[in-house]
Amino acid sequence: MQSKIVKIFASLLLIQLASCASLGVQPWERDLLAKDEMALDAEKLDLALDDHIYFSKEATSGGRAFAGGGCGCN
Amino acid sequence: MQLSHKPINISAVLATATCALLGVTAAQAEENTELWKFDTALMYYGETDRVTAVEGVIAATKDFGDEHIFSGKLTIDGLTGASATGAVAQPTAQTFTRPSGNGNYEIAAGETPLDDTFHDTRLQLNAQWTQPIAQDLRASGGLQFSNEYDYLSFALNGSLAYDLNQKNTTLSLGLSYALDTIKPEGGIPLALATVAFNPNPEQEDSTEFEDNYNSTRATDSDSKNTLDVMLGLTQVINRRLLMQFNYGLSTVDGYTNDPFKYLSVVDEQGLTQSLVYENRPDTRTRHSFYWQTKYAMDFGVADISYRFATDDWKIDSHTIDSRLRINLSDTTYIQPHFRYYQQAAAEFFQPFMQEGETLPEFASADYRLGEMTAYTLGLKYGMELDNGDELSFRLEYYQQSPKNAGFDEPGVLQDMELYPTVKAVIAQVSYRF
Numbered sequence: 001m002q003s004k005i006v007k008i009f010a011s012l013l014l015i016q017l018a019s020c021a022s023l024g025v026q027p028w029e030r031d032l033l034a035k036d037e038m039a040l041d042a043e044k045l046d047l048a049l050d051d052h053i054y055f056s057k058e059a060t061s062g063g064r065a066f067a068g069g070g071c072g073c074n
Numbered sequence: 075m076q077l078s079h080k081p082i083n084i085s086a087v088l089a090t091a092t093c094a095l096l097g098v099t100a101a102q103a104e105e106n107t108e109l110w111k112f113d114t115a116l117m118y119y120g121e122t123d124r125v126t127a128v129e130g131v132i133a134a135t136k137d138f139g140d141e142h143i144f145s146g147k148l149t150i151d152g153l154t155g156a157s158a159t160g161a162v163a164q165p166t167a168q169t170f171t172r173p174s175g176n177g178n179y180e181i182a183a184g185e186t187p188l189d190d191t192f193h194d195t196r197l198q199l200n201a202q203w204t205q206p207i208a209q210d211l212r213a214s215g216g217l218q219f220s221n222e223y224d225y226l227s228f229a230l231n232g233s234l235a236y237d238l239n240q241k242n243t244t245l246s247l248g249l250s251y252a253l254d255t256i257k258p259e260g261g262i263p264l265a266l267a268t269v270a271f272n273p274n275p276e277q278e279d280s281t282e283f284e285d286n287y288n289s290t291r292a293t294d295s296d297s298k299n300t301l302d303v304m305l306g307l308t309q310v311i312n313r314r315l316l317m318q319f320n321y322g323l324s325t326v327d328g329y330t331n332d333p334f335k336y337l338s339v340v341d342e343q344g345l346t347q348s349l350v351y352e353n354r355p356d357t358r359t360r361h362s363f364y365w366q367t368k369y370a371m372d373f374g375v376a377d378i379s380y381r382f383a384t385d386d387w388k389i390d391s392h393t394i395d396s397r398l399r400i401n402l403s404d405t406t407y408i409q410p411h412f413r414y415y416q417q418a419a420a421e422f423f424q425p426f427m428q429e430g431e432t433l434p435e436f437a438s439a440d441y442r443l444g445e446m447t448a449y450t451l452g453l454k455y456g457m458e459l460d461n462g463d464e465l466s467f468r469l470e471y472y473q474q475s476p477k478n479a480g481f482d483e484p485g486v487l488q489d490m491e492l493y494p495t496v497k498a499v500i501a502q503v504s505y506r507f
Contacts, residue, residue: 023239023242023243023309023310023311023312024239024240024242024243024309024310024311024312025242025310025312025313026240027240027241029313030313031313032313032314032370033310033313033314033316033370035370035375037374037375037399038316038368038370038375040308040316040318040366040368044113044133045113045114045115045131045133045504046115046454046468046502046504048131048147049115049117049129049131049502052129052151053119053472053500054415057442057448057472057474057496058391058415058417058442058446058448058474059387059389059391059417059420059442059443060360060362060381060383060389060391060393060415060417062302062322062324062360062362062383063320063322063362063363063364063381063383063393064320064364064366064379064381065304066231066248066250066302066304066322066324067300067302067322067324067360067362068229068250068252068300068301068302068324068326071196071198071220071222071225071227072194072222072224072225072227072254072256073153
């Protein structure tokens with residue numbers, strides 16, 4: 001029974017690893033990902049201005065970027 | 075293997091050969107001619123009856139070739155208006171002495187006490203350098219300086235990013251250290267000391283008030299250190315989908331109080347008897363878990379993120395942020411924005427104190443540490459101009475709804491609005507060239 005469970009877990013793990021390996025694209029498939037608006041920090045200034053507002057109005061900061069310091073507004 | 079029958083591009087081959095002779099790659103030659111890029115924005119933030127802020131930003135980036143990138147940013151903002159002091163509304167008018175001890179202000183019956191002497195100008199400078207240091211490994215280092223009338227902050231950061239799996243996966247590690255110093259006018263108030271009230275502000279040499287005021291002061295200034303560590307994983311899922319996971323640990327050590335915040339001490343009828351300064355723990359450890367995904371569609375981009383944060387002040391928060399870029403044409407787009415935020419109250423948050431009760435070790439009535447939900451609704455319109463520059467406009471509405479985290483309200487406080495909503499408009503113009 002125990003070996004069966006181990007086998008099931010091992011195959012699940014293998015499936016996971018196999019699916020991990022299949023993630024991603026080839027270099028010539030980056031046409032959409034290479035667009036400016038697909039960058040994680042596209043609109044950097046908007047995000048920084050928003051972070052500053054929410055940093056001074058709410059108790060949580062950071063997550064996307066560093067959380068701390070910089071302003072006497074909180 | 076299938077053989078290609080495409081004709082050979084002679085000029086490309088010659089260019090490659092020339093570059094090879096000169097010892098540069100074609101990409102590098104192209105990058106070396108890259109000019110400075112500027113990103114500018116002017117933002118207005120206005121709350122109904124409270125704070126108004128105007129913030130201007132100029133950011134500049136230059137790639138010096140081979141992904142050696144410098145970026146700098148100058149931010150200037152001006153704040154005016156009124157800010158909630160933490161004191162509770164009362165059925166009669168209330169008079170308060172300003173935090174600096176200079177003069178009094180009156181708050182009408184039933185109104186939330188706001189200190190209208192809130193104004194400041196802040197200057198912030200950022201500089202960041204990023205470059206590859208080995209195959210698939212990038213390093214970045216930066217400095218930040220921020221100065222306002224009573225606050226000074228200096229921060230430095232460093233990070234490493236490692237690409238693997240054909241650049242489909244990026245692992246990153248970042249560190250940041252900030253040292254903040256606050257020097258409020260009149261000095262740092264003593265924790266939970268009774269706020270001095272000046273009954274005759276017109277009288278210039280009121281030694282009794284001055285003695286009272288000075289007895290509530292600890293030092294002229296105080297400081298805090300913030301150390302942040304961030305671990306990141308970015309993964310390309312497929313041709314359209316990209317994901318990022320971040321774990322952030324942030325520790326704060328030092329003065330975390332807001333020297334301008336009070337708590338009302340009320341009697342059994344809910345009537346204010348005195349005010350005391352707040353006191354927060356002098357350390358705070360925060361953990362944040364952040365997930366972001368971007369999906370490229372035929373007509374635009376969907377950007378969704380979720381953040382869970384928790385800390386040892388017992389403030390747990392959830393944030394959902396989403397933007398949907400819809401391309402109207404090759405050069406124009408609109409982008410609706412929705413954000414929802416929810417936080418639990420800090421364990422030492424209390425909207426007021428009861429007379430006769432033992433003083434707690436820590437207490438704050440700052441609504442920003444209380445239970446709250448908030449949402450933002452916005453719309454952005456952007457257009458690419460004929461010369462390649464980009465102009466965009468953003469208009470948003472932000473509303474905070476503080477909640478009662480289970481506190482009983484004695485007497486007259488039951489008829490008072492103790493958790494007023496805060497409504498704000500955000501308007502922004504950006505220009506990229």
